Amino acid sequence: MAKQDRAIRTRQTILSAAAKVFEQRGYQAATISEILSEAGVTKGALYFHFESKDDLAQGVLAEQDQRLVVPRRPCRTQELVDVVMLHAHRLQTDPMVRAGVRLSLDQQAHELDRSGPFLRWVQVVDQLLHDAQQQGELLPHVLPAETAEVLVGSFAGVQAMSQAVSDYQDLPDRVCALLRHVLPTVVLSSVLASIDLSRTRGAAVLASLDAASAQQPPVPEQPPSSEPLERQPVG
Template sequence: MVKQERAARTRRVILSAAARIFEERGYQAATVNEILASAGVTKGALYFHFPSKEHLAEGVLHAQDLDVPIPERACKIQQMVDTVVLHAHRLQTDPMVRAGVRLSLDQQAQGLDRSGPFLRWSEVGTQLLSEAKAQGELLPHVTPTETADVLVGAFAGIQAMSQALTNYQDLPTRVSALLRHILPSVVVPSVLTAVDLTPTRGADVYTELQTLHPDLPTLHPERQPAAVS
């Protein structure tokens, strides 16, 4: 058991180093030796967990998946909104999540299959929207897969724009604006008025998760007061 914990810790240390090096150098230019030096673990330990650079990148890409699920909400659209704004909050505060998202958008990363995160998020969205549809929360013409794909794609670009313009400071405001533009085409009016889309919602959901899972790390937002977007 202690041994397992130590292995998990080593794995995390290696992934953090990989995230750092991929961010600094880009996937293409980064080398396993640089990651090894930065992690300060033995070559054996690194190759035991990650046999290649591609495996290291896959590990970083997976880090944006959330280990602990959002609590079930009666309103499935609120649960979907909470999933989106929590992801924005983690992106703003967790360097590992950030590295994963950047890697999925690294169009120079040859030989790396970057479709994974898009497909996984699209699946999460389709699932929640299908449940919302079954509960009568959606307008009749809505196709859950199509709407999920629009949301996932749009989110990827909104975060890139926020990073390029304000280094993520205005991310919650931009994500809230995106949802306010898309939800009215998707959700029945009675649900729409009840959904909480305030820009602080992501931080609130993370705090709620921490009370349920006390082992979740406290994220230290690097953000300053949100810029006017």
Template sequence: MQDRAVRTRRAILVAAAKVFEERGYQAATIAEILQAGNVTKGALYFHFATKEDLVDGVLSAQDAQPALPARDCKLQELVDMTMVQAYRLRTDCMVRAGARLSLDQRLGDAKRTGPFKRWIRVCEEMLEAARRQGELLPHVVPADSAVLLVGAFAGVQATSQTLSGYEDLMPRVSVLLRHVLPSVAQPSVLTSIDLSEERGERVYKEALASWDQPDGFPVEAISDSCDPRVVAEPK
């Protein structure tokens, strides 16, 4: 029963993410989410009392991913995280919905700023680790570079979504990193970093291969989370 409840909750979140991505917070309706998730109104309200609770659930669930493999080069870890995020934007409606909700002016500041602040903090920590290993140029301030990278990625992501529906996101992010990294990385380190467009997919699949099943539902439910039928229970 507990496993079924977890799967039902996941199905509702995936359906909500798909509707939020397509319609935005204001236009999305509970009826559309029920239809997309193939769940009853009672099941939805058992897990989520309001539409805002669904937003909280989607913003939290978008962070569900395996830990990425550690690398000797900390700047490579930063690149891997950035490329994996781009890959997940292309393949996971939960992440795309989170991106749209984070830019929605109708939501409270805490919901919109939270994902940005978390990502900036993680980037700064990675850059600090890179600095301790001597990978950064002497003038680099990790806090400033973290804000720049996150802001630039957000702009590239929005441009890709508008112009191609994320189809060209991977090459755009690769180009972004090729422009940013020479301003922060030691030349000897820069030559060893893999910035290829396929990097995000390779690293994410490497991480998935060693990931234990979270919360009682299979890994494939995460990697193909744009389809609520993967995790939905019958009504």
């Protein structure tokens, strides 16, 4: 168990270091040597967990995806808003999410498959809209799949503009404005009247997630049982 715990910690240390380097340098300019230096681990430890720089980048993107989870709400439209506002808040506070977004929008990373985060986020939004439709929260003309594409694409543009203009400092305000423009064309006015669209909603959702996590024992991952002292890179 001690070896497994150490392996989990080492993997997370490497991912956190990779996120920092990718956010600062971008995918093309980032090097394994920089990530090793930032992580303070051996080359063998890194290659035990990740086969290549591409594998590291995909690990960062996967971590970003896991941070889209919010508490389930009776009103699915509120849950959708919570997902969007939480993501906006994490872009201000979470280096892993910032790195994931930097990677997913990095047009110079030609060899990196950047489609995953967009496709998975569209899937999450589509499902929430479908559930909201089943509960009678949406206007009759709404097509969940189409609306999901529009919302995710719009968020990508808004967050890119916020990053360029204010380094994400004004992102909650911009996202609130986006939702105030989009949701009235999608959601019944009677439902929309009860939705919390405040700029601090993302921070409140994260606080509730942290409180719930603190009350539960951690669920261990199942990594390989040990780490070699050294291993040659693949490829």
